[in-house]
Amino acid sequence: MDYDVLILGGGIIGCAVAYEISKYNLNIAVIEKDYDIADDVSLINTAMVYDGVESEDTLTARLERMGNKMMDTISAKFNVPFKRCGSLIIAQTDEQAEMIDKTYKRAIDRGTKDVQLLESKYIYEMEPNLNVHIKKGLYSKNTGVICPFDLALAYGEVAFDNGVKFKLEEEVIDIQEISKGFKVITNKNKLTCKMVINTTSSENYSIANEKKIDINNYKSILKYILLDNNDKKRFSHALFMFNSKGERIYTLPTIEGDTVAAISTKDNVSYNEAIDRVSKITSGVDNLDVKMFLDWPFFEEPIVIDDSGIDDGIIQIKGKHYGQVTMTPAIASIVCESVVSKMQCKLKKDFNDKRRESYKFRELSDEERKKIIVIDKKYGKIICACEKVTEGEIVDAIRRPLGARTVEGVKRRTGAAFGNCQGSHCLNKIVSILARETNKQMTEIVKDSKDSNIVRCRIKEFDSM
Numbered sequence: 001m002d003y004d005v006l007i008l009g010g011g012i013i014g015c016a017v018a019y020e021i022s023k024y025n026l027n028i029a030v031i032e033k034d035y036d037i038a039d040d041v042s043l044i045n046t047a048m049v050y051d052g053v054e055s056e057d058t059l060t061a062r063l064e065r066m067g068n069k070m071m072d073t074i075s076a077k078f079n080v081p082f083k084r085c086g087s088l089i090i091a092q093t094d095e096q097a098e099m100i101d102k103t104y105k106r107a108i109d110r111g112t113k114d115v116q117l118l119e120s121k122y123i124y125e126m127e128p129n130l131n132v133h134i135k136k137g138l139y140s141k142n143t144g145v146i147c148p149f150d151l152a153l154a155y156g157e158v159a160f161d162n163g164v165k166f167k168l169e170e171e172v173i174d175i176q177e178i179s180k181g182f183k184v185i186t187n188k189n190k191l192t193c194k195m196v197i198n199t200t201s202s203e204n205y206s207i208a209n210e211k212k213i214d215i216n217n218y219k220s221i222l223k224y225i226l227l228d229n230n231d232k233k234r235f236s237h238a239l240f241m242f243n244s245k246g247e248r249i250y251t252l253p254t255i256e257g258d259t260v261a262a263i264s265t266k267d268n269v270s271y272n273e274a275i276d277r278v279s280k281i282t283s284g285v286d287n288l289d290v291k292m293f294l295d296w297p298f299f300e301e302p303i304v305i306d307d308s309g310i311d312d313g314i315i316q317i318k319g320k321h322y323g324q325v326t327m328t329p330a331i332a333s334i335v336c337e338s339v340v341s342k343m344q345c346k347l348k349k350d351f352n353d354k355r356r357e358s359y360k361f362r363e364l365s366d367e368e369r370k371k372i373i374v375i376d377k378k379y380g381k382i383i384c385a386c387e388k389v390t391e392g393e394i395v396d397a398i399r400r401p402l403g404a405r406t407v408e409g410v411k412r413r414t415g416a417a418f419g420n421c422q423g424s425h426c427l428n429k430i431v432s433i434l435a436r437e438t439n440k441q442m443t444e445i446v447k448d449s450k451d452s453n454i455v456r457c458r459i460k461e462f463d464s465m
């Protein structure tokens with residue numbers, strides 16, 4: 001057999017599973033069709049870590065609670081920014097207050113810790129800038145925010161350092177059963193293995209014939225707005241409420257100190273209407289505050305860890321859900337237990353549970369900055385002025401294990417181009433560094449996927465191209 005375990009899909013769940021099982025004496029590969037791992041994790045580098053209170057589905061709630069509990073240890077170990085900001089579900093009408101009572105009772109029945117019903121006066125004290133009438137609220141202490149790219153990258157990097165092979169730009173075409181294992185056919189290879197863990201959803205495989213997720217089968221569209229706080233006082237907790245149209249609306253403080261506001265709607269809401277709806281609950285939003293505006297289909301399909309084929313050696317992660325980042329550590333740990341029991345494998349003696357360190361120039365003191373610039377002059381050259389990202393950090397992001405090969409990869413690893421100008425001053429410099437470091441022409445560098453080249457052709461007047 002070429003491998004003991006093949007993991008199909010290098011999203012956050014594929015990477016987390018790879019990390020967990022890389023602790024054992026197994027020969028593992030991850031197959032990912034894109035240029036980078038975890039390309040679909042999120043478009044904004046803050047994900048909510050739910051605690052199961054909001055979830056109607058009991059199994060989903062349990063996975064969220066389990067993942068939530070594991071986040072402190074994992075984020076600390078991998079140095080991934082994670083903050084428990086707490087959340088408030090707010091009722092503005094008697095009907096909503098009744099719904100909150102039911103949600104509270106459900107949470108208590110499920111054994112959820114640190115939830116509390118609050119009267120309006122306490123909520124105004126906690127969130128003095130909240131500009132709505134409040135009947136009551138449900139406070140959840142353990143809700144948090146995390147950097148999802150960083151978490152996915154950390155899982156991938158540590159798995160890579162512990163011997164997992166990442167086969168990028170390789171698409172799985174089929175899985176076939178063979179004697180004592182499987183043959184996974186990709187657009188580049190035919191690979192044999194004893195076990196398959198499928199985190200992709202394709203209806204074309206001969207086995208694991210999973211019904212493809214219908215990307216049009218979502219409950220509603222999330223209108224996502226990333227707001228620069230611009231010295232405006234917004235909210236310190238994640239807030240969930242309904243507006244007068246019955247649409248779910250929520251805001252959360254990002255790790256970087258901005259605010260995400262989102263409206264879940266079935267209507268075709270324009271940019272101006274979305275801004276207007278968000279302005280009604282905050283201390284006003286103007287166009288200059290808006291860093292990003294995007295639509296995201298809101299999926300609420302329960303996640304199922306299907307190990308009904310474990311005797312044959314196949315595990316499938318099915319479903320698509322808005323809280324998948326939260327559930328990731330729990331899913332990876334459950335899958336790992338099944339793999340260990342099926343493969344009867346032993347822990348590696350030389351497993352290295354440490355992520356390679358990197359410098360974040362913007363977080364260093366002047367003294368620390370001087371020291372690293374002496375070691376490497378590239379840390380003295382700012383490339384992204386908005387986010388204070390240096391050439392040294394970009395080069396490190398490219399040269400690290402599972403290093404960036406695309407502009408999006410550099411952005412996610414370093415935070416460059418995520419500032420107010422959204423890369424208008426630094427994208428060309430990032431392309432140029434990527435070309436130099438990967439020994440390619442600038443015209444060959446892509447944004448994130450095949451044919452997404454940023455520089456179309458050489459302009460002969462510019463020597464640097």
Ligand SMILES: Cc1cc2nc3c(=O)[nH]c(=O)nc-3n(C[C@H](O)[C@H](O)[C@H](O)COP(=O)(O)OP(=O)(O)OC[C@H]3O[C@@H](n4cnc5c(N)ncnc54)[C@H](O)[C@@H]3O)c2cc1C
Nearest residue numbers: 009011012013033041047048171172200322323324325326
């Ligand atoms: C805008 C946005 C906001 C979100 N906010 C939150 C949040 O606040 N909290 C939270 O918990 N979650 C959040 N999520 C959800 C979460 O980020 C995603 O659901 C999660 O990243 C899914 O991870 P995954 O590994 O299961 O799937 P995916 O990321 O879809 O991974 C599957 C991988 O398989 C690859 N693949 C597919 N087919 C093949 C094939 N045939 N061969 C090889 N590779 C293949 C894909 O390229 C992909 O990389 C958010 C998502 C988005 C988009």
